[in-house]
Amino acid sequence: MINRRTFNRAAGLGTGAAALALAGGLQTGAKAATARNEAGATPTPTVPAVTPGTHTSFARLKQVRAGVLDVGYAEDGPRHGPVVICLHGWPYDIHSYVDVAPLLAAQGYRVIVPFLRGHGTTRFLSSRTFRNAQQSAIALDIIALMDALKIDKALLAGFDWGSRTADIIAALWPERVKGLVSVSGYLVTNVEAQKKPLPPKAEYAWWYQYYFATERGRLAMEDKTDRHDLCRLVWDTVSPTWHFDDATFERTAAAFENPDYAAIVIHNYRWRLGLADGERRYDRYEKLLATRPVIEVPTITIDADRDPFIAPGNGASYRDRFTGPYAHRTLAGIGHDVPQEAPTAFAQAVVDVDHF
Structure with a gap:
């Protein structure tokens, strides 16, 4: 666990419908909620x-200086929720x-939805800051x-x-996390493990990761x-079943x-493969x-059965990484962008984990 009072100084950053299946039935946290x-x-x-x-837009769009960024974010709901x-x-x-x-x-709930670095209205405060996208x-x-x-x-x-980011915060700063909803489960990157080949079908799904490792991929992102x-x-x-419009x-x-x-995109994918340095x-x-720390906060993990990146086993491959109150859900007929394809199921998972 990282001490939140010292991390800024150490890092040099300032302060500042889908079918729903419960895989294996309700697990520890959900059972406790049921008992209550x-x-x-x-x-x-x-x-x-x-x-x-x-919906096509948000109630409020805001900006705030935070760390090395001026962060753009959407906000909805009561101020003190x-x-x-x-x-x-x-x-x-x-x-x-x-x-x-x-x-x-x-x-x-007070809902905060930030643009990650390199996206939308989020900007670096300094032109001298390295455009780093390591996890x-x-x-x-x-x-x-x-x-x-x-x-x-x-x-x-x-x-x-977003799952990777939330997983990391829950693992290293659990005192900041009341509960976690993580699509695809435990996504913390181990760069050394990333050097090992995956089964061919899984490699095929990641084609753009390897494209971005080339100069052609970088130029494509810049064009x-x-x-x-x-x-x-x-x-x-x-998202093969999601018929979104233009x-x-x-x-x-x-x-x-x-x-x-x-x-940011190129650095993120190159760093994951050990092809670009972090800081x-x-x-x-x-x-x-790199030690694959466990996550102890109440968690619901979600797999979408039409997502090509989902590992087989109904969450079994990462179940041991979650040691607190826990439940796993599989969404039938849903692809990768779970909150946009299945907003009701995603929102329900947030409400449910808050009641574990």
């Missing part, structure tokens, strides 16, 4: 169903949560955001890069048309026009993450 309900405690609210794509921070992935942005945020706000740097961005907004503790929910078309192709292939994609594609987008100030965190 049977004992007369307040029952867990049911999130009303919403059709994906019902319990906080949920929703974290997007690649190639996505805050609009992955455009239906989730009002669902949670209606349940009394611990992104996690520390969210800690800095929480500090800037004076949020001591929050529910964290994410997919793709507006190539970047747009490549990201659209990824959306089409990793306008839905274009709302998110606007976030790709960030001046640091190409640099020494993050070494202490990466060494801890």
Whole structure:
């Protein structure tokens, strides 16, 4: 566990509908919640169903200086409600949560949805800051955001890069996390392990990771048309059952026009493969993450059965990494962008883990 009072100094950062199946039935945390309900405690609210794509914009868009960034974020819900921070992935942005945020706000939550570094209106404060996208740097961005907004503790929910970021915070700073919803389970990157080949089908799904390791891939990310078309192709292939329209994609594609987008995306994928260096100030965190630390906070993990990156075994491959109250869910007919494809199920998972 990292001491939150010293991490900024050490890092040099300032302060500042889908079918739902419970794999293996309700597990430890859900059983405890059920027992409390049977004992007369307040029952867990049911999130009303919403059709994906019902909302196209957020109630409020804001900016705040946090760490090395000026962070752009959406906010919804009551100012003093319990906080949920929703974290997007690649190639996505805050609009992955455009239906989730009002669902949670209606349940009394204060919902914060930040653009990750290199996306949307989030900007580096200094042109001299290295455009680093290693996993611990992104996690520390969210800690800095929480500090800037004076949020001591929050529910964290994410997919793709967002799951990885939320997992890391839950593992290293559990005192900041009330509960966790993590699509695809435990996504903490071990760079050494990444050097080992995967089964061919899994490698095939990761084609763009290897493309970005080349100069051709870098140039494609820097070219507006190539970047747009490549990201659209990824959306089409990793969410094969989601029939989104052009306008839905274009709302998110606007976030790709960030001046640091190409640099952040390329560094992220090259760093994961051991092809790009990180920064020494993050070494202490990466060494801890390389040990695959367990996550003790209440957690619900979600697998989407049409997501090409989901490992077989219904969460079995990462079950031992979650040692606190826990449940696993599989969403039938859903692809990679779970919160946008299945907003009701995702929001319900957040509400449920808050009642573990």
